[in-house]
Amino acid sequence: MSKKNIAIVFTIIVTLGLGLVLYRRTIPYEYLPADDEIALHIKLDTKEDVGLLVFDYRVDNHEYSGGISNANKSLIKHDSDNIHVWNRKELNNSSASVELSIRLGIITEYMTPNYENIYPEDITRYIDPISWKAYFGNSYFITITGDKLSGYKAVLN
Numbered sequence: 001m002s003k004k005n006i007a008i009v010f011t012i013i014v015t016l017g018l019g020l021v022l023y024r025r026t027i028p029y030e031y032l033p034a035d036d037e038i039a040l041h042i043k044l045d046t047k048e049d050v051g052l053l054v055f056d057y058r059v060d061n062h063e064y065s066g067g068i069s070n071a072n073k074s075l076i077k078h079d080s081d082n083i084h085v086w087n088r089k090e091l092n093n094s095s096a097s098v099e100l101s102i103r104l105g106i107i108t109e110y111m112t113p114n115y116e117n118i119y120p121e122d123i124t125r126y127i128d129p130i131s132w133k134a135y136f137g138n139s140y141f142i143t144i145t146g147d148k149l150s151g152y153k154a155v156l157n
Contacts (some may be wrong), residue, residue: 007149011036031139033082037136038091039139040083042081042142044079045143045144055084060099061133062091066084068084069081069113070110072086099133102142104126107124108125130155130156
């Protein structure tokens with residue numbers, strides 16, 4: 001292969017690589033749930049970073065709890081999009097949809113997560129529950145606004 005052909009191939013590879021990098025930076029990754037999943041995007045639009053997001057939820061008269069934290073024990077950024085995914089198996093449901101009710105809680109400081117979702121009252125802020133009919137294969141978006149002094153609000157978008 002001549003030097004000219006090598007230069008052309010190299011230019012094409014570099015151009016494709018830069019195009020891919022530019023594409024990934026301008027078009028954010030979006031999680032698309034499988035047919036047996038429900039994806040919940042919890043968008044923070046708060047005045048400060050938070051320690052943990054916790055939630056108690058009810059699916060067709062069964063109660064569960066969960067939460068989101070950073071594995072490196074850092075605070076969750078005040079402008080982050082956090083995704084939680086449920087599947088049919090863990091919700092023990094074979095229908096096309098579920099009645100979902102979720103009560104979100106903000107733990108204002110980082111604490112080691114626990115299975116009971118019990119944290120000191122002075123750093124725990126609960127938000128009024130949100131309920132809707134959720135269909136498998138869909139994504140749902142909740143935006144949380146506010147701060148630890150005034151309180152937090154959540155809206156299903």
